[in-house]
Amino acid sequence: MINIVLFGKPGAGKGTQAEFLKDKYNLVHLSTGDIFRFNIKNDTELGRLAKTFMDKGDLVPDAVTIQMLQSEVDKNPQAAGFLFDGFPRTIAQAEALDAFLASKEEEITATVALEANDEILIQRLLERGKTSGRPDDQDEEKIRNRYDEYNQKTAPLMDYYKSQGKFHTVNGIGTILEVNERLNQVFDNL
Structure with a gap:
């Protein structure tokens, strides 16, 4: 089983690239953002809770x-592997994911970070916000807050996975x- 964590700041192209990768490598794509948005749209308890954090540009708490x-993983017992998009975002989440996968006799195969300049990404998100209707993509201050959250909480994961020999970077600027x-x-080299 292949289990990949796809990293990158909001707007780096994780969701776009995940669509290609899941098909080519027969992986189940698990995007925490998409799952939260589905729950928000359907007004579930989890959706209402997640919305209170997302509306401020904050990360949803680890436990939730x-x-x-x-x-979501348990719903796909026959999966050939998972592509985790937007998770883990903190060391605590990474440790919880490792423990959860270990309980299934699995582990993270690799982590891949899409890297791009903040100013380019902000422009991408503002453009996406014009068509997506997502309020978190229409306010530059909220976008910058999301980047601050990423830098403080998610960036340390790079060292976590580097120490395991599972971290790779990819230039996220260019055509799809x-x-x-x-x-x-x-x-292809995993």
């Missing part, structure tokens, strides 16, 4: 996120196809 993700080709080079 971990429980939700475990449920160019970035996809770079990702395929990493995936």
Whole structure:
């Protein structure tokens, strides 16, 4: 089983690239953002709770996120592997994911970070906000808050996975196809 964590700041292209990667490598794509948005749209208890944090540009607390993700993994017992998009975002989440996967005699195969300049990403998100209707993509201050959260809480995960020999970086700037080709080079060598 292949279990990949796809990293990158909001707007780096994780969701776009995950669509290609899940098909090519037969992985189940688990995007915490998409799962939260589904729950918000359907006004579930988890959705209402997640919305209170997301509206401020804050991360949803670990306990809520971990429980939700475990449920999604359990729904796919026959999966060839998982592509985790937007999770883990903290060391505590990474440790919880490792423990959860170990309980299933699995582990993270690799982590891949899409890297891009903040100013380019902010412009991407503001453009996406015009068509997506997502309020968190329409306010530059909220976007910058999300980046601050990422830098404080998520960036330390790079060292966590580097120490395990499971961390790879990919330049996230270029056409969708160019970035996809770079990702395929990493995936094909796992």
